[in-house]
Amino acid sequence: MSANQHVVQFSGGVGSFLTAVQVAERHGTAGMTLLIADTRVEDEDLWRFSEDASAFLGVPLTIVRDGRTPWQVFYDQRFLGNDRLAPCTKVLKQQPCRAWMETNAPPDRATAYVGIEPNMHDRNRIPAIVRNWQPWTVEFPLADGPDATKGELLAQVRHLGIRPPRLYELGFAHNNCGGACVRAGQRQWKHLLATLPDRYAHAEHEEEKLRALLGDVSILRDRRRGTTRPLPLRSLRARGAVAVSTQRDSRSELSARSDIGCSGLPCRRSAPSLKPGSAIASRVSTASPTSSPKRPKSRPTKGR
Incomplete structure (x- = not known):
C-alpha cells in the first residue's frame, strides 16, 4: 500500500463522488481508495453511477460486505430500525469499512475522507463523524468549500459528463437504501x-x-x-x-356544484383574460459548477 493513503468513504452519492474528485485533484489517484459498503438493498443505478465514477477517476471500487440486508440485521438483533435509531448503518456500513481500514490503512499513513455536503445542516454532523473515526484523521473537502444546493452539486456531476443516480432524478434527497431508508420520515x-x-x-x-x-x-x-x-x-x-x-x-x-351561483341559477363561465403583452414566466436557475478555494497540491503518490 502507498505510504500516503487517501481513503474516500464512497457511498454512491453525489457528495462522496465530488469529494473523491477534489481528493484526486489535490493528491492524485495513485494512493486513492474508493471504499464502498454493499448493503444488498441499494438501487441498481447506484452501482451504475459508482462504476461510472470509478472509470472517471481511474480508481477501482473497493467493496466490503457484511453479507446481510438491513432486514436480516433487524431480525438478528430483534430490533426494528426506525427514524430514531438504525443499527443497520453501523453493522452494514461502518463496521465493514472500519475493519478494512484496520487491515489496510494504518492511521499513521492514511486519511479518511467523508462526503459531507456544503450546507449548515450537514456540517453539523462533522464532530460526531470525527469522533467515530478516531484514530484516523478525517477530512471533509466538499464541506470546506462554499455552500451549494443539491441541484448545484448535481449540476457539477453532469458538467463532468456523468449521469447522476436516478433516485435524485426521482425526487429523493439521498441515494441510499434504494429510497427505503428506515431513517427517513x-x-x-x-x-x-x-x-x-x-x-x-x-x-x-x-x-x-x-x-x-x-x-x-x-x-x-x-x-x-x-x-x-x-x-x-x-x-x-x-x-x-x-x-x-x-x-x-x-x-x-x-x-x-360549480355551475350553480348564489341564487341557485346556473352561472356563466368566463375564461380569465390577460392584458396584451403580459406573460407568466417561471424562473429557471442554471447552476454552474462551484469551485472550492484553491489549495496547494501535493505530489501524486506512487501506486499501491
Whole structure:
C-alpha cells in the first residue's frame, strides 16, 4: 500500500463522488481508495453511477460486505430500525469499512475522507463523524468549500459528463437504501409509495413480519395531539388511500356544484383574460459548477 493513503468513504452519492474528485485533484489517484459498503438493498443505478465514477477517476471500487440486508440485521438483533435509531448503518456500513481500514490503512499513513455536503445542516454532523473515526484523521473537502444546493452539486456531476443516480432524478434527497431508508420520515415513505410502489410493498411486507415477531413496533411514528404511537407502513398506505379518495370526492362535489351561483341559477363561465403583452414566466436557475478555494497540491503518490 502507498505510504500516503487517501481513503474516500464512497457511498454512491453525489457528495462522496465530488469529494473523491477534489481528493484526486489535490493528491492524485495513485494512493486513492474508493471504499464502498454493499448493503444488498441499494438501487441498481447506484452501482451504475459508482462504476461510472470509478472509470472517471481511474480508481477501482473497493467493496466490503457484511453479507446481510438491513432486514436480516433487524431480525438478528430483534430490533426494528426506525427514524430514531438504525443499527443497520453501523453493522452494514461502518463496521465493514472500519475493519478494512484496520487491515489496510494504518492511521499513521492514511486519511479518511467523508462526503459531507456544503450546507449548515450537514456540517453539523462533522464532530460526531470525527469522533467515530478516531484514530484516523478525517477530512471533509466538499464541506470546506462554499455552500451549494443539491441541484448545484448535481449540476457539477453532469458538467463532468456523468449521469447522476436516478433516485435524485426521482425526487429523493439521498441515494441510499434504494429510497427505503428506515431513517427517513413520512414524507419520503409517501414519495417511495408514489414512485416505487413495489419497493414500498417489499418494505411493508418485511415490517409486518417483524411486527409479528416483536409486537407493536414500526419504522415510523404518528405524533398527533400530544401523543406518539406506532405508524406501520400498512397504515400509512391506508391513510394515503383515504386522503386520495377524499380529494376525489371533494373534486366531484365541487364539479357538480360549480355551475350553480348564489341564487341557485346556473352561472356563466368566463375564461380569465390577460392584458396584451403580459406573460407568466417561471424562473429557471442554471447552476454552474462551484469551485472550492484553491489549495496547494501535493505530489501524486506512487501506486499501491
